[in-house]
Amino acid sequence: MKQFDVVIVGGGIHGAGVLQAAAAAGHSALLIERLGLASGTSSRSSKLIHGGLRYLESGQFALVRESLRERAIHLRIAAELVELKPFFLPVYRDTRRRPWQLKLGLWMYALLGGFDASTRFGTVPRREWSSLDGLETRDLDAVIRYHDAQTDDALLTRAVVQSALSLGAEIAMPASFTGATLTGDGVTVAYARDGAAVECTARVLVNAAGPWAPHVAGLIRPDIPIPDVDLVQGTHIVLPLAVTAGIYYVESPTDGRAVFVMPWEGATLIGTTETPYRGDPDKVHPLPQEEEYLLAVARHYFPALSALTRDDITGRFAGLRVLPAATQAAFDRSRETIFTSDRDLRPRVLGIYGGKLTGWRAAAAHVMERISPSLPKSLRRAATDQLILRRPL
Numbered sequence: 001m002k003q004f005d006v007v008i009v010g011g012g013i014h015g016a017g018v019l020q021a022a023a024a025a026g027h028s029a030l031l032i033e034r035l036g037l038a039s040g041t042s043s044r045s046s047k048l049i050h051g052g053l054r055y056l057e058s059g060q061f062a063l064v065r066e067s068l069r070e071r072a073i074h075l076r077i078a079a080e081l082v083e084l085k086p087f088f089l090p091v092y093r094d095t096r097r098r099p100w101q102l103k104l105g106l107w108m109y110a111l112l113g114g115f116d117a118s119t120r121f122g123t124v125p126r127r128e129w130s131s132l133d134g135l136e137t138r139d140l141d142a143v144i145r146y147h148d149a150q151t152d153d154a155l156l157t158r159a160v161v162q163s164a165l166s167l168g169a170e171i172a173m174p175a176s177f178t179g180a181t182l183t184g185d186g187v188t189v190a191y192a193r194d195g196a197a198v199e200c201t202a203r204v205l206v207n208a209a210g211p212w213a214p215h216v217a218g219l220i221r222p223d224i225p226i227p228d229v230d231l232v233q234g235t236h237i238v239l240p241l242a243v244t245a246g247i248y249y250v251e252s253p254t255d256g257r258a259v260f261v262m263p264w265e266g267a268t269l270i271g272t273t274e275t276p277y278r279g280d281p282d283k284v285h286p287l288p289q290e291e292e293y294l295l296a297v298a299r300h301y302f303p304a305l306s307a308l309t310r311d312d313i314t315g316r317f318a319g320l321r322v323l324p325a326a327t328q329a330a331f332d333r334s335r336e337t338i339f340t341s342d343r344d345l346r347p348r349v350l351g352i353y354g355g356k357l358t359g360w361r362a363a364a365a366h367v368m369e370r371i372s373p374s375l376p377k378s379l380r381r382a383a384t385d386q387l388i389l390r391r392p393l
């Protein structure tokens with residue numbers, strides 16, 4: 001039976017990150033992915049590497065600071081994959097957040113980002129409004145510009161795995177995790193590959209199965225604690241007319257929630273929604289009412305899109321957020337990653353629930369810190385904030 005220091009279930013951004021971090025720390029590591037890299041949530045996000053301006057309103061300052069730090073690291077190590085973009089906040093007569101509130105928020109954002117050049121913000125002069133992709137100017141009071149970054153989430157995931165493989169990590173794909181048994185100082189891991197049952201051992205099993213993580217945790221014997229989480233669906237649609245000037249961060253005319261209107265592969269990507277989800281994560285798909293909700297945003301802010309209907313949608317996808325179970329609206333819930341383990345000292349299983357695309361590297365570093373007492377001594381090969389991520393071939 002093959003032996004690994006770390007075995008990871010799930011080839012999304014978190015699994016990729018832990019694979020890379022384990023290999024960089026000098027450990028043997030195997031990633032088990034059922035379908036394909038980034039086939040789950042990590043290809044269905046809003047594709048932003050951002051501090052999360054709106055999290056300031058809910059007081060999640062540590063998350064914003066960490067995310068802005070990670071954004072700066074991405075711009076350095078993943079320049080082929082992550083691009084700083086102008087973001088526009090249009091403020092109309094009836095917009096809930098007023099210019100002074102937004103500027104106060106952006107000032108805090110800049111403070112948490114260490115006032116580096118990318119945190120500069122200002123007002124777009126009225127004479128330049130005509131360059132804003134036909135943005136509705138009726139009752140428009142101001143447009144505030146700041147910067148955040150955009151990526152291709154699936155490519156980024158593949159780039160991180162590519163980096164891990166170059167450090168000696170291994171991958172089993174397509175291969176489905178089928179169960180694990182905890183032993184005195186590790187785990188026996190079972191998975192199915194090419195119709196055959198395979199077993200290996202690990203000092204630590206990392207459950208990075210995204211919305212499938214509770215199911216994966218349920219396959220481990222003896223039982224381990226599974227955190228109480230909710231799944232919340234988020235849908236994006238693609239419309240054929242392109243916005244090019246930057247990313248528009250607008251309030252939904254339906255309920256005031258923040259929605260992004262983004263340039264994407266020569267078209268426009270609009271998202272996202274927040275729909276409570278129960279059931280099989282494999283079956284998530286965009287709902288007609290979510291598409292109408294997003295179309296209403298497009299029609300409201302871009303008169304050139306006012307005649308578009310659901311028939312004009314050229315692309316659509318839905319993903320699942322994993323959020324701490326609560327009664328409050330998904331929009332207001334903590335976006336901090338939840339880490340759980342079978343025991344505090346020398347864990348044999350560590351689960352990653354929730355989190356952000358932006359925070360994958362920090363999450364992986366945290367995982368390594370938590371599991372290192374369970375791992376044999378090793379010789380570090382690299383530091384993940386120095387490893388350059390290349391666009392995968």
Ligand SMILES: Cc1cc2nc3c(=O)[nH]c(=O)nc-3n(C[C@H](O)[C@H](O)[C@H](O)COP(=O)(O)OP(=O)(O)OC[C@H]3O[C@@H](n4cnc5c(N)ncnc54)[C@H](O)[C@@H]3O)c2cc1C
Pocket residue numbers: 009010011012013014015032033034035036037038039040041042043044045046047048049050175176177178208209210211212216233234235272318319320321352354355356357358359
């Ligand atoms: C709508 C939406 C928009 C978002 N936008 C942003 C954003 O703009 N910026 C940001 O920073 N974050 C964003 N996020 C958050 C971010 O996308 C997620 O936190 C991240 O992609 C989660 O990655 P993951 O690796 O945990 O899970 P996933 O990407 O879902 O990966 C889990 C993997 O596990 C595999 N798997 C499941 N079961 C098994 C099994 N039995 N055996 C083997 N493999 C298995 C699946 O096939 C899948 O590939 C968004 C999330 C959503 C839902």
